[in-house]
Amino acid sequence: MAMNSQNGKDPVPIPTLERVTTYLRFLLDLEQSQIDTISSAEVERQTGINAAQFRKDLTHLGQFGKPGVGYNVAELQAQITRVLRMDHEQKVILVGAGNLGSALVGYPGLQEHRLSLVAVFDNNLSKIGRPLWNLEIQDTATLTEVNKVLGAQIAILAVPAPAAQKVADQLVEAGIRAILNFAPVILKLPRNVYVRNVSFLQELAVLSYQLASESLNAPLKKQEKE
Amino acid sequence: MAMNSQNGKDPVPIPTLERVTTYLRFLLDLEQSQIDTISSAEVERQTGINAAQFRKDLTHLGQFGKPGVGYNVAELQAQITRVLRMDHEQKVILVGAGNLGSALVGYPGLQEHRLSLVAVFDNNLSKIGRPLWNLEIQDTATLTEVNKVLGAQIAILAVPAPAAQKVADQLVEAGIRAILNFAPVILKLPRNVYVRNVSFLQELAVLSYQLASESLNAPLKKQEKE
DNA sequence: GAGCATTTGTTCCTTATTTCACAAATGCTT
DNA sequence: AAGCATTTGTGAAATAAGGAACAAATGCTC
Structure with a gap:
């Protein structure tokens, strides 16, 4: 029972x-x-x-x-x-077609997990219209409008830090409910939008500290038990 | 006191x-x-x-x-x-010069945090010898030897999953004490080597679950305050 | 098909983390 | 320079997470 x-x-x-x-x-x-x-x-x-x-x-x-x-x-x-709902096809959009964004798109694991990238946006005029893998890069300004048709709920945010909050607001406006944020910024979003932050610099900082603290904690005794 | x-x-x-x-x-x-x-x-x-x-x-x-x-x-x-020891210059090496690795190298925040990328490795013959930003890609097989000179303690591991464990072992052999691991693999390493795992697919999976569970938990009532 | 070796699901206990709440410290105002 | 409005640093309380231990369940052996 x-x-x-x-x-x-x-x-x-x-x-x-x-x-x-x-x-x-x-x-x-x-x-x-x-x-x-x-x-x-x-x-x-x-x-x-x-x-x-x-x-x-x-x-x-x-x-x-x-x-x-x-x-x-x-x-x-x-x-x-x-x-985890990885048995359904789920639509994902990407904003930011820079180095990082491009690398993410190419990652083979996406399809494997039924995550289907349906649109890529960037605000760099020289990129708009160009292909990225199998998609054409669209203008970020059209994001809200485009996603009203697509109906993706998940977005990957890979734009520079200064632009992140603004784009995030647009994403919410566009009906996005979950954001994977690569920008080193604390996004202010409605409570009902889920966010996961990924920051490899922060991870490196943690490692850096761990290395440093180790030499502080056991500099005298060389005992390495446990 | x-x-x-x-x-x-x-x-x-x-x-x-x-x-x-x-x-x-x-x-x-x-x-x-x-x-x-x-x-x-x-x-x-x-x-x-x-x-x-x-x-x-x-x-x-x-x-x-x-x-x-x-x-x-x-x-x-x-x-x-x-x-966090971000006031000292710290040497970092990168293994894996694929899309992701390349994107990471180009990230401007690295220098900002006094993290100095001193070597890039890959095992793809067509890449070895080529430049990546300001560094020349070296053969992963020489990793241990090269780092004995360089003395970097931090490594970024951005190789495909099947190669990750082997490279990690080489890194340890090379004197690396902290690894930022992007491969979707649980590395088996000595206790005195620090590891941080980064997996954007796993992050997407978490978001996917959160979206799904939400519709399970509050499907009846539409009240969405705050 | 009874006994035995496993291994799960779960309860209970321990450890870790978060949050609360308030005394001590600071500087501003008069 | 005494009083007041802040805001810190930190013990103590509350919440969460991790781990040990064990009864119940399974299949294998004889």
């Missing part, structure tokens, strides 16, 4: 979600390797993610495993795919 | 670190805008980050603000920069 998580009831914690996407990747690799069953203990061995955590994460999505056996790889992969 | 955090004593929590890099970005913007003082309350207003959290995060790095006044923007920015 436990109806705790069968249907999308309780919101899946963000940390869990982030790991789940990792599980999906891992499971796809296992499928490649013709492995059809895996236990949480084996997951821990291969990924370093705690077995109990793996199991608990999955309970947020539903029930999948068989006691004494483990998880059917293909089935679990399909389930996660379904939960 | 509180010697709790002046020198890198307690390890700064990762969530705090991640926010700190955001603060840094924000402070740099404020400096641009000629704003020289800011309070935690104002930070909350402008970034959405809880004021108490901002203050507590900063205490992990030291003491900065003045009661009744707030924080000196330039000073705080400089402090954070120092703590």
Whole structure:
């Protein structure tokens, strides 16, 4: 009678979600390797993610495993795919056809996850009208109008920082409900629009700190236990 | 007599670190805008980050603000920069000169943060020897040897998934202590090597789920306040 | 088909993070 | 220079996440 998580009831914690996407990747690799069953203990061995955590994460999505056996790889992969809505085709638009934007478009994983890039925008006149892969770059100014037809809900924002907020506002205006933001800017958006920020500079800063703090913390003793 | 955090004593929590890099970005913007003082309350207003959290995060790095006044923007920015070791020049190497790698190299923010790209590697014969921006692409096979001279501690890993683990091993062999990994693979590395993973596909998956769960959670009522 | 070796789902406990709330500190005003 | 309006830094409370442990479930062996 436990109806705790069968249907999308309780919101899946963000940390869990982030790991789940990792599980999906891992499971796809296992499928490649013709492995059809895996236990949480084996997951821990291969990924370093705690077995109990793996199991608990999955309970947020539903029930999948068989006691004494483990998880059917293909089935679990399909389930996660379904939960993440990666089984439907989803339209994505890109704003910003610079180096980064262009690199993202070319990334093969997009189709693999049923993410279909349906339009690319840029405000650079010399780029507008040119092809980027299989799409023609359109004027950012027409973004709202164009997406009223396309109806994409997800956008990738890869414009320079100074332009980001303005474009983000246009995206919302255009009906976009989720933004993957590469600009190093804190976007101010309505609460009902989801944002994920990606900043490789910030990631490098974290690494930089970790390196630095290490030499501060253990400069005297060379003991390297645990 | 509180010697709790002046020198890198307690390890700064990762969530705090991640926010700190955001603060840094924000402070740099404020400096641009000629704003020289800011309070935690104002930070909350402008970034959405809880004021108490901002203050507590900063205490992990030291003491900065003045009661009744707030924080000196330039000073705080400089402090954070120092703590993150972004005041020293730091060498970075890149492995993988594909679309993504090329885009990263061109990113202007690198120099701004004193991150100096000193070498680029790829294993594609048609790329080796060619210039990428101001560097010549070198053979990944020579990575270990080359970095013994260069002595970079930070690497950006932007190779295809199947090659990632092998290259990562080479990086460690080459003395790299921190890896920014763009390959959708869980790297198995010694505990004393720091890794940060960046995966925009996973980020899109999270957004996809959030969109989906929303329509599950509030499909009946259309009330959408705030 | 009973016993055994596994392995899950879940409860309970521990640890970490966030938020609250307020005393101490600062500078401004009169 | 005393009072006042701020705003910090920080303990203490609340919330969230992570991990250990175990009963229930499964399939395998004999």
